[in-house]
Amino acid sequence: MRIFNPILVLVILSLSLGACNRTKVQENVDVDDANLGESSNGSGANSSGLGTDGGTSGSGLGLAGGDGDPLSKRVVYFDYDSSSLTAESQLIVEAHANYMLSNSGVSLVLEGHADERGTREYNLALGEDRAKSVAKLMQAMGVQAGSMRAVSYGEERPVALGQDESAWGLNRRVEILYGN
Amino acid sequence: MMSQIKSLVVTVLVLVVAGVQLAHSALTIDITSASGDGVPIAIVPFEWKGSAPPPQEVSAIIESNLVRSGKFDAISKNDFLEAPHDNSQVSYKNWRLLKAEALILGQLRAISPDKYEARFQLLDVYKEKQLAGYQFVVSGKQLRKVAHQISDIIYETLTGNPGAFDTKIAYVTVTKSASGGNNNLLVVADSDGYGPREVLSSKDPIISPAWSKDGQKLAYVSFENGGSKIFVQDVFSGKRDRVANFPGLNSAPAWSPDGLKLALTLSRDGNPEIYVMRVSDGTLQRITRHHAIDTEPSWAPDGKSLVFTSDRAGKPQIYQVSASGGAAKRLTFEGAYNARASYDSTGKKLVLVTNQGNGFQIGVFYPDNGGLQVLTQSRLDESPSFAPNGDMILYATQTGGKGILAAVSSDGRVKQRLRFLDGSVREPAWSPFNLKL
Numbered sequence: 185m186r187i188f189n190p191i192l193v194l195v196i197l198s199l200s201l202g203a204c205n206r207t208k209v210q211e212n213v214d215v216d217d218a219n220l221g222e223s224s225n226g227s228g229a230n231s232s233g234l235g236t237d238g239g240t241s242g243s244g245l246g247l248a249g250g251d252g253d254p255l256s257k258r259v260v261y262f263d264y265d266s267s268s269l270t271a272e273s274q275l276i277v278e279a280h281a282n283y284m285l286s287n288s289g290v291s292l293v294l295e296g297h298a299d300e301r302g303t304r305e306y307n308l309a310l311g312e313d314r315a316k317s318v319a320k321l322m323q324a325m326g327v328q329a330g331s332m333r334a335v336s337y338g339e340e341r342p343v344a345l346g347q348d349e350s351a352w353g354l355n356r357r358v359e360i361l362y363g364n
Numbered sequence: 365m366m367s368q369i370k371s372l373v374v375t376v377l378v379l380v381v382a383g384v385q386l387a388h389s390a391l392t393i394d395i396t397s398a399s400g401d402g403v404p405i406a407i408v409p410f411e412w413k414g415s416a417p418p419p420q421e422v423s424a425i426i427e428s429n430l431v432r433s434g435k436f437d438a439i440s441k442n443d444f445l446e447a448p449h450d451n452s453q454v455s456y457k458n459w460r461l462l463k464a465e466a467l468i469l470g471q472l473r474a475i476s477p478d479k480y481e482a483r484f485q486l487l488d489v490y491k492e493k494q495l496a497g498y499q500f501v502v503s504g505k506q507l508r509k510v511a512h513q514i515s516d517i518i519y520e521t522l523t524g525n526p527g528a529f530d531t532k533i534a535y536v537t538v539t540k541s542a543s544g545g546n547n548n549l550l551v552v553a554d555s556d557g558y559g560p561r562e563v564l565s566s567k568d569p570i571i572s573p574a575w576s577k578d579g580q581k582l583a584y585v586s587f588e589n590g591g592s593k594i595f596v597q598d599v600f601s602g603k604r605d606r607v608a609n610f611p612g613l614n615s616a617p618a619w620s621p622d623g624l625k626l627a628l629t630l631s632r633d634g635n636p637e638i639y640v641m642r643v644s645d646g647t648l649q650r651i652t653r654h655h656a657i658d659t660e661p662s663w664a665p666d667g668k669s670l671v672f673t674s675d676r677a678g679k680p681q682i683y684q685v686s687a688s689g690g691a692a693k694r695l696t697f698e699g700a701y702n703a704r705a706s707y708d709s710t711g712k713k714l715v716l717v718t719n720q721g722n723g724f725q726i727g728v729f730y731p732d733n734g735g736l737q738v739l740t741q742s743r744l745d746e747s748p749s750f751a752p753n754g755d756m757i758l759y760a761t762q763t764g765g766k767g768i769l770a771a772v773s774s775d776g777r778v779k780q781r782l783r784f785l786d787g788s789v790r791e792p793a794w795s796p797f798n799l800k801l
Contacts, residue, residue: 303680313636334612341569
């Protein structure tokens with residue numbers, strides 16, 4: 185143990201003492217701020233469904249088939265820590281690929297997601313991997329790569345909040361979102 | 365009489381973190397597991413000389429800090445035989461009876477409007493001598509910081525390792541907004557969670573805050589406008605730049621020890637790979653080349669190599685690669701899942717998230733011998749970071765479906781939870797030492 189004989193007098197001066205308690209809104213970065221030059225898109229809640237513009241709405245696109253029609257399904261699900269498409273997912277993706285092939289000028293956002301287990305950054309990569317699995321199958325069927333965009337939200341936008349397999353299974357997904 | 369006190373004036377400049385002070389800062393720290401074999405110390409409540417109540421209970425903050433570290437056990441005040449406020453008043457045998465090894469005492473005095481003098485002494489009960497003694501003259505607002513500085517001095521004097529009480533933490537809170545969406549805040553607070561200030565607000569997710577080594581900047585991933593992008597923000601001015609906005613993923617930023625570079629994950633070349641960016645001009649160097657997921661880079665303290673997470677062997681494991689690229693070497697083999705590793709300041713251990721078959725927990729991995737020690741017991745523990753002195757690990761966990769922060773000593777003996785009033789708290793990052801505060 186060391187012995188500290190001299191006693192220091194520490195005078196702590198604040199550069200901006202007066203500012204300590206003041207709420208300095210102008211210094212706070214708000215991503216909605218116009219000076220970023222961009223406006224934020226919608227929040228995580230509206231991550232499903234078609235575009236709301238008349239011409240590209242679900243019915244307008246003729247996407248809404250019967251319940252048994254794979255084209256009526258716009259979410260495909262994955263196994264834990266896997267980006268492989270299940271047999272059912274392949275049918276759904278193929279139906280959308282065929283739709284894309286017969287409707288030129290339509291574009292897709294493939295939004296990849298993961299469940300909450302594991303690290304956020306790894307899950308972000310996993311979500312992208314899942315979106316790209318969907319894109320690859322569509323591309324193999326002839327859909328132009330330029331008409332699809334893969335984006336991942338990792339585990340950040342769950343649709344189910346439970347902490348069991350029934351919730352996790354719903355969160356491991358790619359949402360097929362039509363744009364224009 | 366404080367005959368040993370000599371006056372030496374040191375000026376410490378304080379910069380204030382830019383951002384909105386959060387009104388609902390209430391937070392409690394529960395020690396959920398104590399070691400019970402810390403060094404017994406006695407902390408006498410400081411004598412208060414002033415008309416109004418003191419702005420801060422300095423000795424209580426010091427006691428809370430020291431006990432939380434797990435290195436010390438505070439002897440109950442009910443057992444004290446005397447209440448000295450100066451070493452001249454101490455009868456050492458009264459403290460040896462209580463088996464106290466160290467005695468901490470002091471005074472707090474109002475000397476003019478909003479000006480206080482705090483003085484303390486740390487005494488060795490068995491050698492009957494002073495180990496440290498300091499005097500501070502500050503405003504009321506700075507008394508908490510002084511309490512942390514005193515805690516750091518005591519910690520270093522008694523353990524030989526620097527204290528990390530006078531440091532900051534960054535974290536993300538998520539609350540429901542009035543419109544039904546989420547309100548995501550990036551917050552900077554004292555190391556014990558007090559004084560939170562919001563430095564970023566977004567309705568889109570914010571993850572992976574990372575402190576620069578000088579404590580001046582935070583890099584983070586924001587999903588504003590869709591997709592992940594990396595920003596660097598000056599903590600004090602609030603000014604920020606978007607440094608990575610490539611097609612695909614822009615994520616997992618990690619500052620190099622010299623503060624000139626960021627390691628990050630980009631998928632612009634097809635799939636997630638590790639890159640190193642020179643921050644001054646954005647020049648990129650690609651580090652990994654593999655069709656698997658490579659992400660979560662972190663620098664060795666010497667800046668010569670990086671560790672990262674890859675699932676190239678099927679499941680996520682930790683790999684090491686030269687900071688200039690080349691072949692990667694697998695480091696972890698124990699457990700089905702090891703990810704998000706980062707070094708302590710010595711480079712001798714890594715903290716990581718591990719799954720040994722019973723959920724996701726915080727572990728410490730020793731690269732020299734390949735040993736892995738699991739420190740926590742929950743099933744969804746994540747985002748660990750070492751305190752700058754390496755003695756504690758801050759991480760995120762869940763309770764009742766809500767995210768909270770928790771800390772564990774690096775040896776796993778002491779655990780605590782930081783509870784916030786509302787919302788979910790996640791993505792903690794402990795600041796380095798040399799904050800310009």
